[in-house]
Amino acid sequence: MACVDVDSLMQYETEAQKGRPDALYNLGLAYSTGNGVGVDFVAAHKWFNLAALRGVEEAKSWRAQVASEMLPAQIAEAQRLAREWLSLFRN
Template sequence: MARSEMPSRPEGTSAEMLFHLGMMYCLGHEVEQDYVAAHKWFNIAALRGSAEARHYRCEISREMTANQIAEAQRQARAWISIH
C-alpha cells in the first residue's frame, strides 16, 4: 500500500488527494499498477466532487471485468464506512 493511502485525518482528505491516489494506481506510479485500487480511489474522489475522478473511473472501467468493478466498489464502500 502507498504510504499516502493512509492519511492521518481521512475525514479531511480532499477529493484532489484521493484522485491523485487513483492516478498513482492507474498508472503504476510509485505503486504496482492496480485498476481495482484505482477505481476505488476514483470512486471515493468522485463522491467528494471530483469531475476528473468520474471521467477516469469511467475510462478504466472499460478495461476491467464486472467482478473487478464490483470489488472496487466494495472496497470503496468499506473505506467510506470506516472514514
C-alpha cells in the same frame, strides 16, 4: 504526473482519510498509471469513485476509463472496497 515516492503515497493515504478530494484523486492516478505502485485497476477505481463522490469531476472520466479495462467482478470488488472505506473514514 511526476514519479510518486512511498512518502507521498503515505501522505495521500493520510490526507484521504481526512476526506481530501485531491488526495483521493491522486491515489487513483497512482494506481491507474503504476506511478509509485504497481498498476491496480481495482484500487484505482475505488479511489476515483471516492474522489468523484467528493466532487472531483476528472475522477469520473478516469473511473470510466479504468472500468473499461476491468471485468464486472473487478468493478463490483472496487465498489465494495469503496463502501468499506467510506464506513471506516466517513467525514
